[in-house]
Each structure stands twice: as C-alpha cells, then as structure tokens.
Amino acid sequence: MREIQVREITAAVERLCQEANYFLGEDIIGALQKGLQEEISPLGKDVFRQLLENAQLAREERMPLCQDTGTVVLFIDLGQDVRLVGGDFNRAINEGVRRGYLGGFLRNSIVDDPLGGRVNTGDNTPAIVHLRLVPGEKVKLVLAPKGGGSENMSAVRMLAPAQGAAGLTDFVVETVCHAGANPCPPVVVGVGLGGNFEEVALLAKRALLRPLGRPHPQHFYADLEKEMLEKINRSGIGPQGFGGRFTALAVHLETAPCHIASLPAAVNMNCHAARHAQVEL
Amino acid sequence: MKLKRLQAPLSDRDMEQLNTGDAVLISGIIFTARDAAHKKMMELLKSGQALPIDLAGQVIYYVGPAPARPGQVIGSAGPTTSGRMDFYTPALLEHGVKALIGKGGRSRAVRHALQKFKGVYLATTGGAGALLAKRILAAEIVAYPELGPEAIRRLVVEDFPAIVINDSHGRDLYEEGRKNYAK
Structure with missing residues (x-):
C-alpha cells in the first residue's frame, strides 16, 4: 500500500489547470499548420493564422488560449493500492482548482445554482470528477477544461x-x-x-x-x-x-x-x- | 474580401458601406456585454428606466474576459456565442446599437432587425482570446461590477479585427460561405 498525501493532488491540479489553459498541444499545432497550408478559403486561411499566433502568444505570456477557461473536468485513474491520506480527497481537488484559477488569472465561469441565483462561485469550483479504480499504486490525473x-x-x-x-x-x-x-x-x-x-x-x-x-x-x-x-x-x-x-x-x-x-x-x-x-x- | 477601417461609435453611413464578407478593423470605443448584462438592461428597458450606457451608435462585444495579470490591460478576450443574446438584440438595435460582435449564427428576428434599424453583425475569431486582447488598449468597468466577467466594460480598441456576417442589406456570410465551399 502506497500512501499519497492529498496535498500532492492539490498541487498537481493547480498546475494542470494552468498548463491546460496556456499551452496548446503540439498535435493540434501540427493540425493548424496543415490547415493553414491546405485551406482554400482566404478568410479560413486567416483564421488558421490567427489561431497559431494566438497559441504562441498564450505560451509566451502565460495567457489563457481562450477567455472561456472552462469547467474543470478531471479524469482520475486511482491505483487500488493507493491510500490517500492527509485530508478530504474531493476538497483537495477543488482547492487545486481554486488555486489554479485564482493564481493563474483564469476566468471563473461556474455559477452555483442553474435556475436559482446563478451566482458565480468565484473560484471556478466545483470540478466535475470521473474516477476509475485501476490496478497498481499510481494516480493518473488528466485535466480537461471544457468551454461552454x-x-x-x-x-x-x-x-x-x-x-x-x-x-x-x-x-x-x-x-x-x-x-x-x-x-x-x-x-x-x-x-x-x-x-x-x-x-x-x-x-x-x-x-x-x-x-x-x-x-x-x-x-x-x-x-x-x-x-x-x-x-x-x-x-x-x-x-x-x-x-x-x-x-x-x-x-x-x-x-x-x-x-x-x-x-x-x-x-x-x-x-x-x-x-x-x-x-x- | 475588402478590408475596411471603422471608427467607433458608428453611424448609419458606416452601415451602408459594409457588406457581408468584408474584413473590418475597428478603432475607438466599444462596450462589452453578455448574458447577465443583457438581462439586466432588458429589465430596465421594460420598466422605462435609463440604461447605464447610451446605446446610440454603439458597438457591443459579446465577451467575458479573463482577468488581467498585473500590468496587463485585460486578460484573454475572445467572443462568446451570440445566439444566446438573440432574445435581447432587436430591442437594443431599436435603441440605437449599430454593431454586435460575437461568433455563431443569429436568429431570423435579429437578422430582420439589422435590416430594419440599419445595423451589422460581426464575428471575430473564437479561440483567439490572447491575440484579440492585444488589440484592446484600455478597459474599464462601467456597470454591474458584481457580475465579474459579465460586467459591462468600456474598451478602447485599435485595429480590432472582425468579419461582417450579416450586413444591413440582409445578407448572411454563414449561409453564403457554406454554399460557396460545400462539395
């Protein structure tokens, strides 16, 4: 049995929130470059140019690629030989989201009650979490901010x-x-x-x-x-x-x-x- | 594709020279508003009260920007989906708004109101929020600060790029573009 402190989860979620919002994947950059070369519509070509320039700016200046920094969707593969210690797991995840969004100048886009006040929660929590138990003693986190x-x-x-x-x-x-x-x-x-x-x-x-x-x-x-x-x-x-x-x-x-x-x-x-x-x- | 420069606020004459498919660069003053701010303005209009901004000739940009880092004017600031504002847009056009900037298609009622009140609907690149933020020279909250990213902001922009989707003559780039390139 391996013990993992939940504060490690908080730190990882904080970092992933920012990485996912600032850095466009190389696979996608490749697809945009292909689009820039092959798109035949002039307006369409210009869109590819802008998206590539946008990705570069976001990376250099640590600005979110898009102002809609999304709902945090977190996929967790939790090894069944892991014991999470040092606090509440779900609270640790949302603390990571809070730190990631507030510290990373990311937009808070979550409202508390869909038909009630629709008051912004102020820290982009809660995350939507999909948890799978898997063999082993590791924890894999994949964080995907999803735009509205x-x-x-x-x-x-x-x-x-x-x-x-x-x-x-x-x-x-x-x-x-x-x-x-x-x-x-x-x-x-x-x-x-x-x-x-x-x-x-x-x-x-x-x-x-x-x-x-x-x-x-x-x-x-x-x-x-x-x-x-x-x-x-x-x-x-x-x-x-x-x-x-x-x-x-x-x-x-x-x-x-x-x-x-x-x-x-x-x-x-x-x-x-x-x-x-x-x-x- | 023709490149045209616009100085905001805009006039009826500006509207006449704009055609679907034109690329425009906007400089001057524009205002941000999205879902919640529209809802609040609509409530004021319905009860006959004054709005927090004078709409005559104005450009409304559908955006909820990301927060600025220290030293920045504004965080990423690309367009949000315009269709959600369709419920409110005809009334704003009636009160003098000349242009709307967002992304995605508009309802028949909005397209009709653009013709009737001489307005245009422009799109700018969704997903290019960091790039578009660089064309914003100043930003100031002028109403509804409690709405956070949804507050109404007065922006000073320079060479802010957009494409004319619906002109005041009834044309629609989303329909025409699709027809031109469908196989």
Missing part, C-alpha cells in the same frame, strides 16, 4: 441498432452541421458509441483526450472516423463558419459494449484547442 460554447452544441441520441453505422454517421454530421459556427470551428469531434445513456456521453468526452491524428485501433472504426471527417468537411462550413474545407480537424470515436436493444450515440463538440494536461503521481 462548444459544450452547448453537444448531443446524445439513443439510436436503434438497425440504424447502424449509417445512422451514427448521419447523427454526427447533422450535429456538427447544426452547430455551424457556434462551437468555433475547426472543431474536434468526440463521438461515443455504445454503453448506455450516461456512459456514452462520457465516452464522447474521453474521445477528446486522444492525440489528434491517432485513429481508433480497430480498422473498422478508424475507417468510420475518416468517413465522418470527410463528410463533415464537405459541408463547406469552414473555419469559424466563414466557409471553407476545414470544419473539423478530427473525429475521434470511442466504443463500449451495450444492451441488445440499444445503440447509444453521443457527440461532444470541442473547439480546435481540445485542451488537456496530465500527470502521473
């Missing part, structure tokens, strides 16, 4: 198994096209397939954590990802919806076993940034 504009364009649909791959593709393309310019295209599209009502949404969110350009390990699903990306990019929506070839940078699909009666599907929309940062303790 793209989250609002996301959708879950309970398809019939008979609708199959074609039904899934229609749903995904329709969701992205309906979103238009709202989620700040070029987007990264997280797709969940299988599981049940709540699990499929989580699969779609986890799909956003995959490095850009890495296809699904199964050929069938990798081909489906490619087909959906091509269809989305034939829509003409383009960067920021100004018209163009690059509406999405990637479609990532994650799957899970499901009920004989069901084919749950979910689309979690993300802007180009697909922000996340991780650490293993």
